[in-house]
Amino acid sequence: MTAQRDLQTVRRVVAGALASLEASARRIDDLNVYPVPDGDTGTNLTMTVRAVSQALEESQTSDRRSLARAVARGALMGARGNSGVILSQIVRGAAEVLAQPGALDAALAARALRGASDAAYRAVRRPVEGTMLSVIRELAEEAEARATSGGSLGALLVELVRRGEEAVARTPQQLAVLREAGVVDAGGAGLLELLRGIASAVGGEPVPAAPPADEPLSVEAIHRERSRYRYCTVFVVEGKGLDRDRLEGALELVGDSLLVVGDESTLKVHVHTDDPGAALSLGTAVGVIDRVEIANMHEQAERRERRLLSVVPDPEPEPEPIVARSGVVAVVAGQGNRRLFESLAASVGPIRVVEGGHTMNPSTADLLAAVAALDAEEAILLPNNANVLLAAEQAAAHADRPAAVVPTDSIPAGLAAMVAFDGARDAAVNAEEMSKVAASVATGELTIASRDVRLNGLSIRRGEWLGLAAGEPVAGGPDFTDVAATVVERLLEPGRELLTLLTGAERPPLDGLLERLSQAHPSLEVDVQEGGQPHYPLLLAAE
């Protein structure tokens, strides 16, 4: 008789839990960002509870021990996904306690929740706070604190729902990824809805209502969703007869959060993209670009996280913030080259680019000012030109902080050095690594002879192409492809497999060269980038 009533009670309670979860499954799916943002937590939890419900439908057993066993087994067999597996362990832990004889009262509920919490923690090798785990543990603590005061089971469950709501609301403070996404933990939220369903089914006291199923996500969560791209890119295009719609249409292909405003002589562009270079190129294709700002939004998110951390004490050790032990001051000519340097520094450490190069050498004072403005304890200077080396050495000697020079004599050598840069290391260690990489790169350039020259046995007429390798003239003549190919052959020693080509402000006719290289060196990786430097239509590097 009692046993039969137990089966009815359990069926009613599980049905309540299932109905409550089903009603919230979509909302919980949407919350799902941890551990993996795959949006299936609500579905997985629902399927797990549905399996319990089915097991009970089929079960004819009437003794409590077998019933508990059927529930635990049903949860296990139906468990899907990580949240489902943890829930199955919560069910198992609770069922093992509830299998024991005794009145189904507040004291037993407290012991069941403790069993559930312990089983859940055992299931995970490295428990993380701000998840289902911390929610079930808080529920157990609350139940234990109240069990002795002798209230009814129904009253206890209502209090537990309240405590559960607090615990779920606190998860973003405990887990950075939730805070960043502006959501509460999906698994914890699911557990709460399950408990709410149980509390309603047991009855006796009014249970606080669940959040509406279609509750919109916070603005923060939506913004995160919208900015899946890394760089917030803003610039102004100036020109004649600018076609706003056409530029907007082209920009739509490279990113989102797009805004193009202005008139036919000036357009302001705002776009989120992973390829700011492509966005800028669309600008330079129709006019002159100016006031370029590229912000790394991932870095912004990390900074926001750190700011929040300083306000809210976090019980979990956070990943170490990227500390800028050192930063880079690089002398660079050309908008495209600037962008390449900045992209290589992005999230690795700070960088200040000083405009200049071959004919426009920055002064020591310019470089000192850039070092002073650098958001880092130490500085690494990349002169990227033989004519700037002395000024860089002077600046390093007189800087307001420890500084080291990596004696790069070309833009491509500087780019190679940047690959080895790590802002978490000091300037001296960086300079050593970066110098090593820069020295391993063979560089060359193509320019147009400004007068008739006779050099190294070459006779080149004014206006013809002049090719240099390691600073020495090695080829000349009227045909770009011939001259460039000769320079490339000089640079390609055995073992060099990557050729970088930086095109200048005057764009060289590259097609013939690329064609010839793909035939002569089929396994060579060729990377063509818009450098935008003056005087040198082509800069080359082989490594």
Add this chain to the structure above:
Amino acid sequence: MRLTPENTAIVLDSTADFPDAAERFPNWRVVPLYVAFGGESYRDGVDLTAQEFYERLRGAAVPPTTSQPTPADFLACYESLAGFERIFSIHLASQLSGTFASAGAAAAELGDGRVRVVDSGVASAAIAMLALAIQRRLERGSSDEEVDALVERYRRERGLLFTVDTLEFLARGGRIGRARAVAGELLHVKPILSIVDGEVVPVKRVRGNRKAFQAFVDALESGTRDEPGLRVGIAHAAAPERAEAVARLVRDRRPHAQIEAVTWLGAVLGAHAGPGTVGFFWFPD
């Protein structure tokens, strides 16, 4: 209890990239994870080979999703191993996947203490290499204590490096960890990554595949001696020529090392690392 291949089974999951385990060793089994394109779900390595997966991936409009084996899957596997007195169930790093938790839940349900679930802390062939090290001990007769000590030493001494063509896949699957601090994809920069405490972490970055592979072998050289006990594994995501290039470097610089596995990265790991990924693993044993 003296553990032998006759009384001890080894259960891997499909991310060990050892699909023919049961053919090679009668006491081994593989439990597949799942990979889904749209609504269609496949068992990793059973319904969908690695090669088939990368072909599907090329034409896929929506990125594939993956999920861990269910506890029921593990339970069925353990129950099929009724003749064995001990089962070592060795799985993908628990920080990267709930596979370990599913196996643990099934082992608890079984409740007879036969199954020991091991968090390898690694992925791909590195999981299989730990299993192979255990198998070598089983073949000469071993014990739980010896296996426990081996697992501990493996966690300390194993080497694991990998490089991806793009960080996009790791980021999309939420497994990018601290590696998101590596930038520079504009210039074909190759990040050299590792897994530390179950998290993907950046080690350094270089340009070009050749330098990436050199960085692998440099790390092998600085951390090991050239001896027959040095075991090496290589996995690749649809890039067999890259795996071969790494193998050549290893044979050149560590001629006595044994290359235990050169394998395709299966569908589930491939979905999270992306085509072009190369993994490099070593363990002195």
